[in-house]
Amino acid sequence: FLLCSGLSYVLCQLEADDECREGACALHALQTRSLVRSEARSDEPSDEVKTSPYVRPKNHLDLHPNKFPISSSCKKPPCSGQIHLQLGGPGEMVVSFVSQPESDTKSRVRFGKGDLDVMDQEAIGQAEVYSQLIYWRADLWNPPLKGGYGLPQDIVAKDMSTTSWASDERTGWKYPGTWKEVGTQQVESDHLGWYKNPGERYDSPAIHTVVLADLQPGQTYKYQVENDDRIFEFTMPAEEAKYPYHVGLVGDVGQTPVSNSSMHLLSGLNPEVVLMTGDLAYADGYYPRWDSFGIMFETLAAKIPVMSCVGNHEYGEGESFKSYNARYPMPHAQSGSMDNTYWSRDIGPMHVIALNTYSQTKPGSYQYKWLEKDLKSFSRKKTPWLVVIMHAPWYNSNLGHYGEAKVTHGDAPECFSLLVVLCSQALGVGLHKH
Numbered sequence: 001f002l003l004c005s006g007l008s009y010v011l012c013q014l015e016a017d018d019e020c021r022e023g024a025c026a027l028h029a030l031q032t033r034s035l036v037r038s039e040a041r042s043d044e045p046s047d048e049v050k051t052s053p054y055v056r057p058k059n060h061l062d063l064h065p066n067k068f069p070i071s072s073s074c075k076k077p078p079c080s081g082q083i084h085l086q087l088g089g090p091g092e093m094v095v096s097f098v099s100q101p102e103s104d105t106k107s108r109v110r111f112g113k114g115d116l117d118v119m120d121q122e123a124i125g126q127a128e129v130y131s132q133l134i135y136w137r138a139d140l141w142n143p144p145l146k147g148g149y150g151l152p153q154d155i156v157a158k159d160m161s162t163t164s165w166a167s168d169e170r171t172g173w174k175y176p177g178t179w180k181e182v183g184t185q186q187v188e189s190d191h192l193g194w195y196k197n198p199g200e201r202y203d204s205p206a207i208h209t210v211v212l213a214d215l216q217p218g219q220t221y222k223y224q225v226e227n228d229d230r231i232f233e234f235t236m237p238a239e240e241a242k243y244p245y246h247v248g249l250v251g252d253v254g255q256t257p258v259s260n261s262s263m264h265l266l267s268g269l270n271p272e273v274v275l276m277t278g279d280l281a282y283a284d285g286y287y288p289r290w291d292s293f294g295i296m297f298e299t300l301a302a303k304i305p306v307m308s309c310v311g312n313h314e315y316g317e318g319e320s321f322k323s324y325n326a327r328y329p330m331p332h333a334q335s336g337s338m339d340n341t342y343w344s345r346d347i348g349p350m351h352v353i354a355l356n357t358y359s360q361t362k363p364g365s366y367q368y369k370w371l372e373k374d375l376k377s378f379s380r381k382k383t384p385w386l387v388v389i390m391h392a393p394w395y396n397s398n399l400g401h402y403g404e405a406k407v408t409h410g411d412a413p414e415c416f417s418l419l420v421v422l423c424s425q426a427l428g429v430g431l432h433k434h
Contacts, residue, residue: 062143063255064150065292073229076103080208080228082294082327084301086308087273087345089334093212093236093305095125096327097225098205098294105227107208114220114233125210130326131203135285135318136160138189157182159199192285192318202287207326232302237272241349241384246270248304251277251391252311255293263300273347274304278311278391280324285317290327309354310341311391330354337370344374351383355390 071079078100088094099105107127112119141153158164166179178196193200208225215221215236222233238245248271253259266274281293300306307330314324325340332343341356353374359367378386392404 061256063257063260063292063296065288065295067260068292068295070295071228071230074103074227075229076105076227078103080105080225081298082205082291083225083228083232083298084294084328085234085303085305086301086328086330087237087305087347088211088213088331090239090346091213091215091217091236093215093221093234094329095123095208095210095212095223095225096329097208097228098291099127099208099227100205103227105206105208107210108226109210109212109223111212111221111223114222117222119222119224119231121212123210123212125208127206127208128326129204129206130322131201132287132322133193133195133318134200134202134287135192136187136189136200137284137286137317140189140286141187153187154184157184157187160187160193160197162197162199204287204323204326205291209329234303234305235272237305238348239346241382243349245348245350246272247350248274249277250274252279253293254279254282255289255296260296260299263296267300267303271304274300274306275352275387275389276306276308277389278309279313280308280311280328282313283319283323284313285319287323290323294327307345307347307352307354307389309389309391310356310358312358315358335374338366342367342370346383349383350385350387351378353386353388355388357390357392357394 071081073079080097080099080103083095083097086094086096095109107125109123109125110119111121111123136156141151141156143150160180160182162178162180166175167173180194180197210225212221212223217236217239220233220235222231224231246269248266248269250262250266253262253276280297281290283289283293297306308328310321310324313319314321321341328340330340330343331345332338332340335344337343339356339359341359342354344351344353346352353371355361355371356367359365361368380386
């Protein structure tokens, strides 16, 4: 820990004597060898040298949103749903849920101690909505995971067209610069929708965020969100270093039958908390997928707090972290961060740090300076375990993502990882390479 107090930028100024830069270290050799391998799928036979015995399994079918039942038990349908929990500051549990405009739902949660079987407390929060242009990807109408969001191509063409409204029915006059007709064979992929066309826009439900405060560690609470008859319960995680301490870990989730099974399995294991290392919904710019994921996710997250970081699928294809930030509020402000995508919190015997591997990490950047300050305040006596979660590992020998952090951040991965290692030994958790 003394190394932290004397840390300066010079520690990250890696000079030419760094053996990995010269190609001499074992990791660099593995990565170089991986580049000369065939780009054949890992489940196909190959005589090339492999860096790992792992064989990637066959693709699973993606689930259609109608496979996830929507709650219909409430006073004023459509009912609230997509309920999930995340930890706020000390003694706080944050409840998120969504509602539709027809129900005119308040941001309200009733709750109480589970052993009293009475929900005699009430918390009021806030709600937000957002709109985004859909990012059209070919796998929406020709999905590689067959059975998923297989939108008929003619339906996509209809959504892209403005013929239903950009003309005068009486005279047949077409609005200049607005009227557009897209045929089935004219549908193109890999672009954002047209800002003039409401058919290519996604309008979110109301996303409610409510903080339940002054909760006691180890206490079980029952709670109920506004306009939903269902009652859920959770146990507030312990705040001191008590053992055994059970932590769930999941990442790169998606919406396949395996994803759904993982949610049920983790819920059944009943950990104190679940850490999620990014790539949640795989919406990839088709924002209704955030809603179907929220329904699937409810199985786990309405019962167990899930703490997450962002991945590339929360960032690319027009996502830009917008849906993630609106739906999954993390305790960034409580940990001195200005950005919801990187944060820290003491959870039982762990000090958990979540990093954004798609934001600046170089010395002097906001994320770097925040991490430096956070590590200086970290105490092994209070939290013996330092756990760092992120999505893209700084180093890997995977051919599909070879050198990705290098390309994205230049030399920053070495500097950023050195900062963590010098301050203290840490358990780093990242996925992405799968």
